[in-house]
Amino acid sequence: MKNVVKSHKTPEYLVVGGYYYSIIVAVKGVQLNFPQISVDYTILDLSNNMFEGQIPDIIGDLSSLIVLNLSHNNLTGRIPHALGNLSEIESLDLSWNHLTEEIPQSLAALTFLAFLNLSQNHLVGRIPEGKQFNTFEANSFGGNPKLCGIPLPEKCEHPHEQQLEDDEETESGFTWRVVMLGYGCGTLLGLVMGYLMLSTGKPKWFNAIADAGADMIQPRRNKRRYIFIGK
Structure with a gap:
């Protein structure tokens, strides 16, 4: 042709x-x-x-x-x-x-x-x-x-807008991963500490802290002023 x-x-x-x-x-x-x-x-x-x-x-x-x-x-x-x-x-x-x-x-x-x-x-x-x-x-x-x-x-979609959306999704995903990681670690640490306290029978270190706090508070409660008036 x-x-x-x-x-x-x-x-x-x-x-x-x-x-x-x-x-x-x-x-x-x-x-x-x-x-x-x-x-x-x-x-x-x-x-x-x-x-x-x-x-x-x-x-x-x-x-x-x-x-x-x-x-x-x-x-x-x-x-x-x-x-x-x-x-x-x-x-x-x-x-x-x-x-x-x-x-x-x-x-x-x-x-x-x-x-x-x-x-x-x-x-x-x-x-x-x-x-x-x-x-x-x-x-x-x-x-x-x-x-x-x-x-x-x-x-x-505009290429710039698409890039912004991708960045927001990446940032959001990273934030949620950090939060979930912290939550998981905190939960695991709490379970381990609770298990150790229960397995020892008496959480002595916790009782010591509680007794010390009670000793500091008790005197303040019992402190009173008396005034005697004699003949």
């Missing part, structure tokens, strides 16, 4: 054996019948196959592509950044694959992109914003649980 040079003012169509070339293809999510294929209308539809592996970067060199449909395959890996070079693309369907990583920001620069379907993959991160991306609905990105941002209801 090579790029088409759009030098014709009047439409020209592909002809095979004296007949116009026709095809049925999925365009913008709808199956359409093209009884005559325009030379300038370049379509690459490889959907519903068993293709595996990554999407080759070389597809980004086909700048005259109008429709690219790679849906319902077993494609893996990232979405190539080079797809942002498809300056004429109007319909891009990569749904029902196993694509991973983030959606490249380069796709947000596609001015003529009217239909986009990236649903049912394993994409992650924030959905790019700008130009045509602001017009797509949530079903264009559905089935990617780790995607966030407009138009999905899941909001993306």
Whole structure:
């Protein structure tokens, strides 16, 4: 396949054996019948196959592509950044694959992109914003649980806010560990001391402290003043 040079003012169509070339293809999510294929209308539809592996970067060199449909395959890996070079693309369907990583920001620069379907993959991160991306609905990105941002209801957390939350959780967890460690040590020490006191029969050192305290208090209680008045 090579790029088409759009030098014709009047439409020209592909002809095979004296007949116009026709095809049925999925365009913008709808199956359409093209009884005559325009030379300038370049379509690459490889959907519903068993293709595996990554999407080759070389597809980004086909700048005259109008429709690219790679849906319902077993494609893996990232979405190539080079797809942002498809300056004429109007319909891009990569749904029902196993694509991973983030959606490249380069796709947000596609001015003529009217239909986009990236649903049912394993994409992650924030959905790019700008130009045509602001017009797509949530079903264009559905089935990617780790995607966030407009138009999905899941909001993306700011990296700084996420770092603060992680720090707070770490600090809180450390504080609770210290408290529980102190509580456990104190409880163990109390049990050991109680066992030693009970095993000796008489806690003599405790009785000595109690007797000393009683001796200090008793004289104060018994101290009284008497006044005798004689004849």
